[in-house]
Amino acid sequence: MCGDAPVGEAEEVVAAVTVVEVPLVEDTLALGRRIGAVLRAGDLVLLSGPLGAGKTVLARGIGAGLGVVGRVSSPTFIIAREHRAGARGVAMVHVDAYRLGGRLDELDDLDLDTELVDAAVVVEWGEDLGERLSSDYLLVRLERRLDDTRVARVEAHGSWLRESRAVHW
Template sequence: MTVEFVTSSQEETIALGCTLGSLLREGDVLVLTGDLGAGKTQLTKGIARGMGVSGDVTSPTFTIEMVYEGERMPLYHFDLYRLVDVGELEDIGLYDVLGGDGPCVIEWGERFVDEIGLERVDVLISRLNGEGEGEAGAGIEPLRRIRLTAHDARGEDLLRALEKSTDVE
């Protein structure tokens, strides 16, 4: 099952993430894919907000993992950009939190989907206006397509709930 949204600003991307975050459950896994600057961290900021995380959310590029305490459960946020070997997944503790007590958002995880497993939702974020400023105009946010694809029954339930809960098109 696949659903797709288009956002036209950072605020809309965060709002979509906020709705998604409010629907997440323990053990949910989202694998975020997109070019640098596509909006992965903005979507994650919204997810955290929707889970009641009050602190600042940043991409854990150098720390690889951040844990944020939400109102109901923790959010595990990974950035696998710097990883090159499958063996590193165990070293960073990814397997310890998959299926655990909170959802897991994994940026740059597309190279490791076989190890992550099928109990996940893939989130592909892409700019619709090429690189943005050149085609969209100086200072104007490019449109972003956010395509979510479920690989299991829980993911399909999550995407159906997201479709019902959002007015972002």
């Protein structure tokens, strides 16, 4: 919440953050499955964290939670990979924005705004792309604390807050 509002005035909540410990790969996969289980076509999930933090592992768990067809692997060299819908009926577009190197005009070439109608879109290295693509998104920041504990900071924005879908991560 913003600290600038005078006392007594309502403040607008722009994000809700939940911190989840994910010490093992299995824990990261399980978090991804929980996220994937509540995704629907049109949802946007942005993944952030340093190299080796577990972004692709989390995306694999999201794909499992969605029940997409085929193996979810890193789209680093092709930038975007579409995974067909399975039993739940929601496809997933998995994007790796790392190779775009901040060249957001190339992001426009991917037509992700079109994909946001028909599929859940998961973007690795996508932290700075949220408002550009949609005001409704889930941001997951994977990090390692000083005590070597791995955590995921799950931030709900827009409709994720209004609909209270970001629960029990």
